[in-house]
Amino acid sequence: MNYTFDRVRVVMVNTTEPGNIGASARAMKNMNLSSLYLVNPKGYPSAIATARASGADDVLSGAVVCDTLEQALQGVHLVIGASARQRNIKWKQMDVVGACAQIQKTTAIGDQEVAVVFGTEKYGLTNEELDLCQILMTIPGNPNYFSLNVASAIQVFAYQNYVYNTTAAFEKSTHETASFNELEGFYEHLAQVLEHIEYFEEKRPKKLLMRRLRRFFGRAEPEKEELAIFRGILRNIKPYIKNKTNFR
Numbered sequence: 001m002n003y004t005f006d007r008v009r010v011v012m013v014n015t016t017e018p019g020n021i022g023a024s025a026r027a028m029k030n031m032n033l034s035s036l037y038l039v040n041p042k043g044y045p046s047a048i049a050t051a052r053a054s055g056a057d058d059v060l061s062g063a064v065v066c067d068t069l070e071q072a073l074q075g076v077h078l079v080i081g082a083s084a085r086q087r088n089i090k091w092k093q094m095d096v097v098g099a100c101a102q103i104q105k106t107t108a109i110g111d112q113e114v115a116v117v118f119g120t121e122k123y124g125l126t127n128e129e130l131d132l133c134q135i136l137m138t139i140p141g142n143p144n145y146f147s148l149n150v151a152s153a154i155q156v157f158a159y160q161n162y163v164y165n166t167t168a169a170f171e172k173s174t175h176e177t178a179s180f181n182e183l184e185g186f187y188e189h190l191a192q193v194l195e196h197i198e199y200f201e202e203k204r205p206k207k208l209l210m211r212r213l214r215r216f217f218g219r220a221e222p223e224k225e226e227l228a229i230f231r232g233i234l235r236n237i238k239p240y241i242k243n244k245t246n247f248r
Contacts, residue, residue, distance in 0.1 A: 022052030023151035031158035081133035
């Protein structure tokens with residue numbers, strides 16, 4: 001079987017305790033993951049992180065530090081956000097088992113990569129950060145007491161991903177899904193066209209409507225060619241829109 005561990009990117013956002021970064025690196029290496037991205041980490045690099053890594057120094061030294069979540073997601077084709085709590089806006093939701101199945105389905109196509117995003121220790125991911133995700137991943141637990149440390153959550157995910165990588169196989173497909181970069185370019189293009197036709201109004205505010213449209217296309221998992229069709233439609237909205245933006 002062609003294992004795809006190197007195509008799974010673990011992204012930690014605004015981590016406040018460097019020890020959690022080290023513990024996460026240890027959890028990842030135990031389950032054959034090595035691609036770690038850190039968005040605006042506090043107090044890192046740190047001797048505490050190195051100590052907690054317990055030998056997973058290569059994962060720590062190879063970690064990519066980014067200023068923004070958007071930067072950490074460049075080049076991936078599926079973004080999964082981890083959350084322990086329900087949200088008022090219903091993103092496409094899966095438990096960790098279903099999410100790992102989706103990861104295997106995605107990475108089985110060409111060289112496509114997946115990012116799994118974990119938020120701060122205290123608050124998790126914000127709604128704005130989840131807007132950049134296609135799937136919200138939850139880890140089931142005791143409903144009367146559920147307080148997973150972020151490193152523990154990464155350990156649970158990494159284990160399940162390892163199990164799926166070594167026991168499940170998906171048929172190869174030539175239909176490449178749209179990447180994060182392509183989707184973000186499409187959303188930017190769509191928002192400009194909707195502004196051009198004056199669709200946004202008080203009853204249809206831009207922020208809420210674009211969030212719902214992101215959810216819709218996230219559930220659809222559009223392929224590269226399908227997204228190109230939508231971009232073509234947008235370019236032909238009349239009256240013709242002059243290039244205000246150099247769309248990606």
